[in-house]
Amino acid sequence: MQTKSIKNNLIYVISVIYLMGLLFLGSVSAEETTQAHKNGELVISNGTVYLIKDGKRFGFKTAEEFISHGYTFDMALTANSWDLALPYAGEMTARDGSYVLDTSDGRTLYFIYQGVARPLAHSLFLTTLGLQGRSFFQIDLSSYPKAQTTGFEYLYLSHPSGALIIKSGDSTIFQVTDSGLRPFSAFSVFQSYRYDFSMVLSANLEDGKLPVLQPIEYRNGSLLNDKGTIFLVVDGKKYGFKTWESFVARGYSLNAVIEGDTTGISEGESFQ
Known part of the structure; x- marks a missing residue:
């Protein structure tokens, strides 16, 4: 599918900037601790960024997958020896709900969910999905498993x-599961996932027939x-x-902080 609206040069420049930033972070020192970083934190070692998750580390292969x-890059902390001792559990794929132009052919647009790429069969879907005129992530999807092409059904x-939606007359944003x-x-919960309203579809x-489940934390x-x-x-x-x-010693930046209400969340041991 031809997607002329995709800003190739802009996305390329953004990718290069992020990669340079990630490589730079590898040389920034932070306080060495006696344990691995916590679940959900990002760490970097020798130019590779890892997500700490469930006692394992997952690597990002490309800047575009990281950005998705x-x-x-100011969220990534310098990895310590405990982080690097965690078992490596594989590579991260593009985020669920991402629309990606496959750079291996330069024309097919895919929707990503649980690491599987589902191709959109016709350019009419761009208008139907509310995506016309938008830019998409550009990733080589040749290693991704492919689902059946999405047809007119x-x-x-x-x-x-994986899609984000909002109902007419309702200010609540939902994620389809x-x-x-x-x-x-x-x-603030929506912001914590670094989504923005341009990703939300009508x-x-x-x-409207789907059941409403437990809220996202x-x-x-x-x-x-x-x-x-x-x-x-x-x-x-x-x-x-x-x-x-103690905030600076852990390697954090204020750019990674958002405003949020933590009322009702139990408190763990503070960082010294």
């Missing part, structure tokens, strides 16, 4: 799992400024920083 998750179905719709309970009639590894106190949120707990020095 809403991450920026898509026009009569709910949006695919295999089981139903999961709402973002607050704008719900269709079939979306803050993303693991999020840094929240709650009325002047910064917390790291991980697995339903918040970890505060007792001093500005």
Whole structure:
């Protein structure tokens, strides 16, 4: 499918800038700790960024796949020996819900969900999905498993799992899942995943028939400024920083912090 609206040069420049930033971070030193970083934190070693998840580390192969998750290089911390001792669990794919132009052929647009690329069969889908005129991630998808091509039957179905939608007359944003719709309970929760409103599509009639499920919680590894106190949120707990020095020593940047209400989240041991 030809997608002339894709800003090739702009995305290429952004990718190069991010890669340079990630490589630079590898030379930044942070306080060595006696344990691995927490679930959801990003670390970098020798130019490779890893996501710490469930006691394992997952690597990002390309800058575009890294960016697709809403991450920026100022979120990555210098890896310590404990991080690098964690088992390597494989490469991260583009984020669920991403629309990607396959650079291996330069023309086919895919929707990504759970690491599988589903091709869109016709340019009419760009208008139907509300994607006309937008830029897409550009990734070589030759190593991704491919699902069946999405045909015109898509026009009569709910949006695919991973999509972000909003219902007419409702300010709540939902993510479509295999089981139903999961709402973002607050704008700060939506922000913690580094989504923006350009990714949100208008719900269709079939979306409205899906059951509403439990709300989405803050993303693991999020840094929240709650009325002047910064917390790291991980697995339903918040970890505060007792001093500005403890925040800086861990390698964090204020650019990675968002405003958020942590009321009701249990508090773990603060960083010294």
